Amino acid sequence: MGGPTDRRILVTGALGQIGMELLEALSEKFGAENIVATDIREPDNFENAEINFLKLDVLDFDKFENLITEYNINEVYHLAAILSASGEKNPELCWKINMDGLMNVLELSRKYKFRIFAPSSIAVFGSDVGNLARQNSPLNPSTIYGITKVAGELMAEYYHSAHGVDIRGLRYPGLVSWKVMPGGGTTDYAVEIFHKAVSSKKYACFVERDTRLPMMYIDDAIRATLQLMDAPSESLTIRGGYNLPSLNFTAEELYFKIKEKIPAFECTFEPDHRQEYADSWPDETDGALSQNDWGFELEFDLDSMCTIMIESLS
Numbered sequence: 001m002g003g004p005t006d007r008r009i010l011v012t013g014a015l016g017q018i019g020m021e022l023l024e025a026l027s028e029k030f031g032a033e034n035i036v037a038t039d040i041r042e043p044d045n046f047e048n049a050e051i052n053f054l055k056l057d058v059l060d061f062d063k064f065e066n067l068i069t070e071y072n073i074n075e076v077y078h079l080a081a082i083l084s085a086s087g088e089k090n091p092e093l094c095w096k097i098n099m100d101g102l103m104n105v106l107e108l109s110r111k112y113k114f115r116i117f118a119p120s121s122i123a124v125f126g127s128d129v130g131n132l133a134r135q136n137s138p139l140n141p142s143t144i145y146g147i148t149k150v151a152g153e154l155m156a157e158y159y160h161s162a163h164g165v166d167i168r169g170l171r172y173p174g175l176v177s178w179k180v181m182p183g184g185g186t187t188d189y190a191v192e193i194f195h196k197a198v199s200s201k202k203y204a205c206f207v208e209r210d211t212r213l214p215m216m217y218i219d220d221a222i223r224a225t226l227q228l229m230d231a232p233s234e235s236l237t238i239r240g241g242y243n244l245p246s247l248n249f250t251a252e253e254l255y256f257k258i259k260e261k262i263p264a265f266e267c268t269f270e271p272d273h274r275q276e277y278a279d280s281w282p283d284e285t286d287g288a289l290s291q292n293d294w295g296f297e298l299e300f301d302l303d304s305m306c307t308i309m310i311e312s313l314s
């Protein structure tokens, strides 16, 4: 693939937590006129009028194919998915959207040769992973969402080796952002806490105070995504999902850091069913392979992340 102006990009699940931020970064880098944003829902807060928005259910293969050919797409960011907590409520739907949706993208790429970004997650790991998840740690997830992510990584490796599909993936940690509320995940508390700290100054956190998970500020995640998609194909040693370096902090450490900046903020800890999913995931991730293969480094730490979240929401 050549320079920036050659990119004709389609994003699925574009109205979600990552999609709305990615669209902005993609349109800045490649021009809004080269981007087609799609989602199963209609947008109610779509600010960038220059980006073409079209409704697309990723399970509708024919419509998907028509869009790929009509807009001459050569790169797809496949973000449409059901996340961990929503997935446990409706495992069949989670499997269908996460797997059949991915299969449609893979088959279309086999035919039309576009590059794919398909994210994986720290949810690929299960309770046998220990505190630090390495690239090659065991993948024994306990959620249906995690199972779809492991299967998705394997399908990515298979389509790459068997059919030459240029697919790339990252195991995102929990992502912290302020523009769009997260969509039914376990790490959502790390976003909700900021909204409540700024608005009502009270939050009941749905995991225990000592719950420690790998996290990342959204700008680092978007930068990692664009960097991976720009990396020369021959530098990539895996296709399913690169571990990323990540921040790690407990829910209580996050609370205390926010309280340093908003002293009136009070947080209680009232775990619900999502505690079990959080407990099955690692505390932190080792991102050595992404650093080695395509040079990724984190820019935000816990303090700078909290500062930008609070300033942006205030």
Ligand code: NAD
Pocket (backbone or CB within 6 Å): 012, 013, 014, 015, 016, 017, 018, 019, 038, 039, 040, 041, 056, 057, 058, 059, 078, 079, 080, 081, 082, 083, 097, 101, 119, 120, 121, 122, 171, 172, 173, 174, 175, 176, 181, 182, 183, 184, 185, 187
């Ligand atoms: P999100 O829930 O915020 O957004 C997903 C979008 O997909 C929603 O806008 C939804 O309307 C859309 N969608 C659902 N079903 C669809 C269908 N059938 N056809 C088309 N669109 C459909 O999710 P997100 O946080 O933006 O996550 C995007 C990707 O990143 C997912 O693959 C997710 O597993 C992965 N990921 C996210 C995080 C995180 O912390 N946000 C962490 C790890 C991995």
Ligand code: SER
Pocket (backbone or CB within 6 Å): 083, 084, 085, 120, 121, 122, 123, 145, 172, 173, 174, 175, 184, 185, 186, 187, 188
């Ligand atoms: N943030 C996601 C979730 O909690 C992890 O993939 O489901």
